[in-house]
Amino acid sequence: MAENRHKALGLTDEQVVEMYYYMLLARKVDERQWLLNRAGKIPFVISCQGQEAAQVGAAFALKKGVDYLCPYYRDAAVVLVFGMTPRDLMLSAFAKPEDPNSGGRQMPGHFGCKRLNILTGSSPVTTQVPHAVGIALAAKMQRKNFVVYTSFGEGSSNQGDFHEAANFAGVHKLPVIFFCQNNKYAISVPLKKQLAVDSVAKRAVGYGFTGVSVDGNDPLEVYRVVKEARERALRGEGPTLIEAVVNRLVPHSSDDDDRTYRSREELEEAKKQDPIPRFRQYLLEVGAMTEAQEKEIAQRVQREVDEATEYAEKAPYAEPESALKYVYAEK
């Protein structure tokens, strides 16, 4: 039998099964959105596929309802763990006013929900990173005990905002976790055209804090390093930069076609590393999850995705004139 690794990390069987549930849920919501897109029902999808382990591992190491998120567009699994529902995600995909992220104003993937401590995000990459630092600064000023998680792709780590924010957080030793999901592509641009350093985590050196690179296909390893980062932050030891090395299993978005720039062999290799079957196998092998449980989870996920889709599709659109609302505070 395989070695039980999650106990050593303080995770119960229920918890790891829940992790598996969230990974699968995120994947299935995503897959459904592609179908809906190809059927002409929603204009756009941007995926978490291949990055669910990294995301769920990270999110489980955080404290829901306490910590803050400044996520990026692939973080569907992170926000699900933090309380966003499949229905919420589908409402966003269908651009319906009940969508808690933006009332259907933004594309899917633009997460945000005050109730869930998720800061509203935009499309220009990396702008959320200084925001995370600002929330952490406020936490420090108000003597609050939480950390801020912010994520971005490796391509986005080349933006000035990453550098400026990391430096600011380093100087003030702020409780921020910079979580870089390195899927080796920025749309079509491969790693070697994006950066010359072999690990994004090394960039932490320039800001005087810890950098860690981790296998993003292993939710438990990710959980471990994020948990450590969180503890460091709460001890006042400042930020951590974590690079989770992952694979993007689909094109950049529903508008992309990756065949011109990515070999099919490479993609096949990446699919072999799919973290979901791998984690399922681990759970079955160590006996944390039974086959029956697995089936039940799959069914539950399927049901939730179905219901979410149906609800969101049927939900009414906002009134056209509602476009004029909320430019400024309304009395």
Add this chain to the structure above:
Amino acid sequence: MAENRHKALGLTDEQVVEMYYYMLLARKVDERQWLLNRAGKIPFVISCQGQEAAQVGAAFALKKGVDYLCPYYRDAAVVLVFGMTPRDLMLSAFAKPEDPNSGGRQMPGHFGCKRLNILTGSSPVTTQVPHAVGIALAAKMQRKNFVVYTSFGEGSSNQGDFHEAANFAGVHKLPVIFFCQNNKYAISVPLKKQLAVDSVAKRAVGYGFTGVSVDGNDPLEVYRVVKEARERALRGEGPTLIEAVVNRLVPHSSDDDDRTYRSREELEEAKKQDPIPRFRQYLLEVGAMTEAQEKEIAQRVQREVDEATEYAEKAPYAEPESALKYVYAEK
């Protein structure tokens, strides 16, 4: 007798005496500008004082007429070595149209001269750094054999443009020397409030190229590391980030008063490290320069500064309507 260090670097006695001359020249032009400012004759001075050794060391390691400069506002000594004259600098200080930098349009310290391979610079810090990378990219595309020097303060190394440009140069292995003059202050902000890393040179790690920290009060050490960086660049091995640790011996600029934020003791300590007497002593001790030569140099510098001042002061102003010229190409 002191050890002769310059021979080992391939520098002749004439060359090191010339280095000394440029250091002194830069200092004396600068000192004169402060006097002129205090006398109400010129509105603004920004100084190289304390950074002349680093600048002259670097400039001597470059190839005048071949390499390109994207300097920053303290680089008076660098541009003097590259062919700018004291008269040019004084014409700029007096804002006269003969000023080759800007025809009196920009404040002093905003260097630029196509004939001398010095790119025109602005005030927003660090914008010149991507320009340097662009020139280096052009060099690579046109198979030209030169390097580009660009400089900035340690405070400016926190700007996004530094990061983006360094990353670009790293990816394309471009012939750029990033020369950071770390004088431990950004106007009034001390190092510890600016960055949490103990050496700016370490930032090179994040871009996959070499970083070197060097005593900026020692022109020979600076010469050595810049020369090595230049050779690396010409061999196609990419950029180098050099941090020259220096002291700012005067307030940030003539508009500044440093007494609220800098202790007099610290300033006295810094003055003890003044690179000019130190280098003079070295030259005298190793016999590269005689006392007579020294005196002659001092007189020559004095004369040049006097003449430059007089010429610039008397030079006519530009016509008011000339302000309308050169917004776009004129036929």
Add this chain to the structure above:
Amino acid sequence: MPVISYIEAVTQALREEMRRDERVFVLGEDVGKRGGVFRATMGLIDEFGEERVIDTPLAESAIVGVAIGAAAYGMRPVAEIQFADFIHPAVNQIINEAAKMRYRSNNDWHCPIVIRAPYGGGVHGALYHSQSVEALFNSTPGLKVVAPSTPYDVKGLLKAAIRDDDPVLFFEHKRCYRLIKGEVPEEDYVLPIGKADIKREGEDITVFSYGLALHFCLEAAERLAQEGISAHVVDLRTLYPLDKETICEAAAKTGKVLIVHEDNKEGGVGGEVAAIIAEEVLFDLDAPIKRLCGPDIPAMPYSPPLEKFFMLNTDKVYQAMKELAEF
């Protein structure tokens, strides 16, 4: 003459200029094998290689800043900003650097870069893939801002931009890319930057527009013609500096002016057009200077009814033109 699409005109202009002049190169995100997310640079990497078709790291300030350095040295870079909504990180390099290099160096240095950026909505792009960002740059001496509406203008003006000795921002309306087709000569030609173009001659009202909205104006003019109302339709083409002469002449011609653009109304370029007219030919006017523009909200939402609410269309323009004609 062959009929090609708006985006094909972009690609043709780039390819021909790269063939003509070795110093011309393109750089931007995904411009290489991907041929750009809209495919404007499709095939260029195959013909010109990786060195002249550079997939840059994801960093707009560097894209523009590096292009500026290369341009100052003597190259002719054409930088692509993937969406105009992402040009903001490069604003410092564009406004403080590119636009001021010639002036600040007293004509010693200059900066012949072109920055292409797809702008505008109607493509389900939501708040950050639909923006009109022209207004950001329409007060920047040293810069030229071009926004063509037809394949013919695209090709002629993009070539002119590349050959221009000063920095040019070249805004391409992304909804026009595949929607708008038109005749384009096979011979090399350039069009003058800084000149507006009368796209339709008329007598009763004058309409100023550019980009996608210009096509709504032309369609509406066609409809109105059937009702006996004759519209003079001017394509601004260059948004900065504006072609004051053509604007004043066209306004004075009919005495009734409507300005139409997708960009927000307040602070949009239409305000400057109106101001020029009100300063120079006020007494030739028979009606208030009307503007039909995007509403003053941050940008267009994703939700289809809200996007539609934001966007102009032929009906909305027709209505406004008719009202003005009947004034």
Add this chain to the structure above:
Amino acid sequence: MPVISYIEAVTQALREEMRRDERVFVLGEDVGKRGGVFRATMGLIDEFGEERVIDTPLAESAIVGVAIGAAAYGMRPVAEIQFADFIHPAVNQIINEAAKMRYRSNNDWHCPIVIRAPYGGGVHGALYHSQSVEALFNSTPGLKVVAPSTPYDVKGLLKAAIRDDDPVLFFEHKRCYRLIKGEVPEEDYVLPIGKADIKREGEDITVFSYGLALHFCLEAAERLAQEGISAHVVDLRTLYPLDKETICEAAAKTGKVLIVHEDNKEGGVGGEVAAIIAEEVLFDLDAPIKRLCGPDIPAMPYSPPLEKFFMLNTDKVYQAMKELAEF
């Protein structure tokens, strides 16, 4: 009432707001022991400590971006940009983030930050320490842009900005800092953002201005009064969104309009003011809408005669007002 300078009004407003509300803090380059390069934050660090008066690293995008995060969380940051000329690296954070947070989240989040920036020339600041950058932001729904001209307005509007639930850009004309003095009450007061203010009542011509130039207008009006010409002088105060009602009323009142600003003419906020008038009250006009502005060159040169050439002054304004009155 005590008479204080324009910059003292800034300091007072900051100090009082920081005393009133623990969530208010300032951040920027050199705002701590140095008290800001202009001394606007002088003494604040002594009273409120390093945690509420933060000397940031030299990085404008981070200054604004960090402030946005803190504001979203519930703080009331006041960010200082050392010179308006250096606001450009923060444009993405200001326009794409601060201004759009409320809208894009459908009113779930909001972003109560204030960004203060000294702008304008006449201080030997040359091309990069003299710029008027208002036009960059005057087309950004979600943002408010304030540019006061008197100590009284500075204090009342800065307090209002700090208490405002939306992002406010607060432009302080640096030449006014020590030049302009005025009465300021000791009691707490706020002034409404979004309202223009009639600084002088008159009958013959209407002048719109703001900042330093407003003072030239008032001085010129004084001179003209002695010649029997009565000028109605309106201080725009808020540059975005403009106070259309006051503008239209004031324009209609005299029928002769002059708009005066130091910023470049083409694309400056004066264009929008003229356009509003030409759209809403055209038939009340008796003369073309005139604008007296900075020339369309990148910014003002260092050379004294060239700086003077760029700058407005009372004589230039007087001349323009007189010509208009005599039209």
